[in-house]
Amino acid sequence: MSSEAVEAVDVAHAGRWPKETIVSLAAFVVLWQLASMVLPPFVAPSWARIGKSLADIATRPEFIAITVARVGVALVVSFLLGIAVAMAMYRWDAVERYLMPLVKLLMAVPVLCWILFAVLWFKFREVRIAFILVVVCAPIFVIDVLDGMRGVSKDLRDMVRALRPTARQFFWKLVLPGTVPAILTSWKVNLSLSIRVVTMAELVGATSGIGYALMQANETFSVADVFAWTVVLVLILMAAQIAVTWVERRLLVWRE
Amino acid sequence: MSAPALDASPDIHVRGLRKIYRQKGSGAAVVAIARLDFSIRRGEIVAIVGKTGCGKSTFFNILIGLEPPTDGLIDIGGLTPYGDFDRFRGHIGIIFQQDRLLPWRSLMDNVTLGLEIMGLDPGEQRARAERWLHRLGLDGFLRAFPNELSGGMRQRAALARAFAVNPEILLADEAFGHLDEVTARQIRGQFFDMVRDEGKTAILVTHQLEEAIDTADRLLVFGKPATVLADLRLRAWPPGELPSLRARIQSTIQNNEPDPELGRPQEISR
Numbered sequence: 001m002s003s004e005a006v007e008a009v010d011v012a013h014a015g016r017w018p019k020e021t022i023v024s025l026a027a028f029v030v031l032w033q034l035a036s037m038v039l040p041p042f043v044a045p046s047w048a049r050i051g052k053s054l055a056d057i058a059t060r061p062e063f064i065a066i067t068v069a070r071v072g073v074a075l076v077v078s079f080l081l082g083i084a085v086a087m088a089m090y091r092w093d094a095v096e097r098y099l100m101p102l103v104k105l106l107m108a109v110p111v112l113c114w115i116l117f118a119v120l121w122f123k124f125r126e127v128r129i130a131f132i133l134v135v136v137c138a139p140i141f142v143i144d145v146l147d148g149m150r151g152v153s154k155d156l157r158d159m160v161r162a163l164r165p166t167a168r169q170f171f172w173k174l175v176l177p178g179t180v181p182a183i184l185t186s187w188k189v190n191l192s193l194s195i196r197v198v199t200m201a202e203l204v205g206a207t208s209g210i211g212y213a214l215m216q217a218n219e220t221f222s223v224a225d226v227f228a229w230t231v232v233l234v235l236i237l238m239a240a241q242i243a244v245t246w247v248e249r250r251l252l253v254w255r256e
Numbered sequence: 257m258s259a260p261a262l263d264a265s266p267d268i269h270v271r272g273l274r275k276i277y278r279q280k281g282s283g284a285a286v287v288a289i290a291r292l293d294f295s296i297r298r299g300e301i302v303a304i305v306g307k308t309g310c311g312k313s314t315f316f317n318i319l320i321g322l323e324p325p326t327d328g329l330i331d332i333g334g335l336t337p338y339g340d341f342d343r344f345r346g347h348i349g350i351i352f353q354q355d356r357l358l359p360w361r362s363l364m365d366n367v368t369l370g371l372e373i374m375g376l377d378p379g380e381q382r383a384r385a386e387r388w389l390h391r392l393g394l395d396g397f398l399r400a401f402p403n404e405l406s407g408g409m410r411q412r413a414a415l416a417r418a419f420a421v422n423p424e425i426l427l428a429d430e431a432f433g434h435l436d437e438v439t440a441r442q443i444r445g446q447f448f449d450m451v452r453d454e455g456k457t458a459i460l461v462t463h464q465l466e467e468a469i470d471t472a473d474r475l476l477v478f479g480k481p482a483t484v485l486a487d488l489r490l491r492a493w494p495p496g497e498l499p500s501l502r503a504r505i506q507s508t509i510q511n512n513e514p515d516p517e518l519g520r521p522q523e524i525s526r
Contacts, residue, residue, distance in 0.1 A: 155352070155354060155356050156356055156358065158317075158322055158352075158356075159350070159352060159356040160358075160369070161322060162320050162321070162322060162348070162350045163345070163369065163370045163373050163421075164341060164342050164344060164345035164346075164373065165373045166373075169372070169373055173358075173369065173372065173373070174358070177358070177360050177361075178358075178360075180360070252360075253401075254359055254360045254361075254401040254402075254403065255359070255403070
C-alpha cells in the first residue's frame with residue numbers, strides 16, 4: 001500500500017467521511033430533488049418542504065426528548081437486567097440451563113407480537129413502551145454479555161486463578177474487564193434496534209414521541225414531515241453511535 | 257488439626273504422583289503421569305526436561321494447584337497446592353509460556369495484580385511494582401499497555417509480576433521458549449540472577465536441554481508418560497564433560513529408559 005493510501009485510510013479512520021460516501025449522498029440529494037420536480041409533493045416532497053418540516057420540528061423538540069428518554073431509560077434497565085441475568089448464568093450452570101431456553105424464546109417472538117401483547121396486558125402507555133423495549137433488548141444483552149464472559153481466554157483465567165483470588169476478585173479483576181468489548185458491541189446493536197422498536201411502539205401505544213408524530217404525519221399525508229422525522233431518527237442514531245464510539249475509545253484505549 | 261502456615265521456604269515433596277485423564281470423545285484413559293517420587297530442597301534451582309507431551313505441563317498444573325492428581329500428592333510445607341489452594345496465595349510465583357499480561361492493564365497495574373489480590377495497601381503495591389519493574393529495566397514503561405511493547409519486554413513484566421508477590425517458590429513453564437535466542441538468553445539470565453539473589457526455590461519446566469544445563473543446579477529428566485528417568489546434580493559434573501552429558505541425556509530421553517548412572521531420584525525425609 002502506498003503512503004498516500006495509508007494516509008487516506010488513516011483520515012477515514014479519524015472520523016472524516018471518505019470521498020465515496022460524500023459522492024453517493026450528494027447523488028441521492030440531487031436525484032430526490034429531481035424526483036420532487038416531476039412527482040406530486042405527497043410522493044416526493046422537495047428539500048425545501050422537508051427543510052420547513054425540520055424547522056417546525058426544531059421549534060417543538062419535546063417529542064424528540066421524550067423518545068430519547070424512553071430509549072435511554074429502557075436501555076439502562078435492559079442492560080442492568082441483562083448483566084444481572086448473565087452474571088447469574090455465568091455463576092450457576094443451573095440458572096443457565098433453566099433460563100436460557102426462555103431467553104431464546106423471547107428473542108424468537110416478533111416485535112409486532114410484543115406490541116400487541118403490551119397493549120393487551122398493560123394499561124399505562126409508558127409501561128407498554130418500556131415493556132416492549134426491555135423485552136426486545138434485555139435478551140440481547142444477556143446473550144452478548146454471557147458470551148463475553150465465557151470468551152475470556154483460558155490462559156488469562158489460569159494466570160489469575162494461580163494468584164489465588166477470591167471469587168469476587170476473579171470477577172472484578174478479570175471477567176468483567178475482559179467482557180467490556182462485548183458489552184460495548186451489545187450497546188451498539190441495542191441502540192440501533194431500540195430506536196427502530198421505540199418508533200413502532202409509539203405508533204401504536206403513545207400520544208407523544210417521534211413514533212406518534214410519524215403516525216400523525218402519515219394520517220395527514222404529509223410526506224415532508226415523515227421524511228423530516230426520519231432524518232431526525234437517523235441523526236439521533238448517528239449521535240448515539242458517535243457517543244458509544246467515544247466511550248469505546250476511552251475504555252478500549254489499550255487496543256489501539 | 258489445622259495445617260501449618262506456609263511461612264518459611266519449604267521443601268517440596270512429590271510422592272507417588274499419578275495423573276490419568278479420560279479422553280473427552282472416547283472416554284479412553286490416558287496416562288499423563290505414570291509415577292513421580294522426588295523432593296526438592298529449599299533454594300534449589302531445578303530444571304525438568306522431557307519430550308513434548310511427556311506430562312511436564314500436567315505436572316506443572318498440579319504443582320501450581322490448578323489440577324488435582326489422580327493419586328499421590330505434592331507436599332509443600334505440609335500443604336497441598338490443590339487441596340489447600342488459597343493457603344498458597346503470595347507463596348508461589350508463576351511465569352507461563354506466554355506473558356499472559358492483562359491487555360487492558362498498564363505494566364504497573366499488571367505487576368500490582370497479585371499484590372491487590374493479597375490485599376496490600378496501594379502505596380506498598382506501587383512501591384513493590386516500581387522496584388521490580390526498575391530492576392527489570394522497564395522504568396520508562398510503567399503506564400504502557402502490553403500491546404505497545406515487544407515480547408521480551410512483556411515477558412520481563414511477567415517476571416516482575418511473579419517476583420513482586422515475594423514468593424518462596426518460583427515456577428516457570430517454558431517461560432523463555434517463545435522468544436528469540438538473544439532475548440531469551442538475556443531474560444533467562446535476569447530470571448536466574450534474581451532467583452539466586454533472593455534465595456528462592458525455582459522449578460523450570462523446559463523442552464530445551466541447553467537452557468536446562470546452562471542454568472539449573474539440578475536436572476530431572478522425565479520419561480513419557482512422566483516418570484523420572486534421571487536426576488542429575490549438574491554442578492557436580494566437570495564443565496568439560498557437559499557435551500557428553502548432553503548427548504547422554506538426549507539418548508535417555510529418546511530411549512525413554514531410566515539411566516541410574518546419571519543419577520537416581522532423590523528423596524529427602526521431611
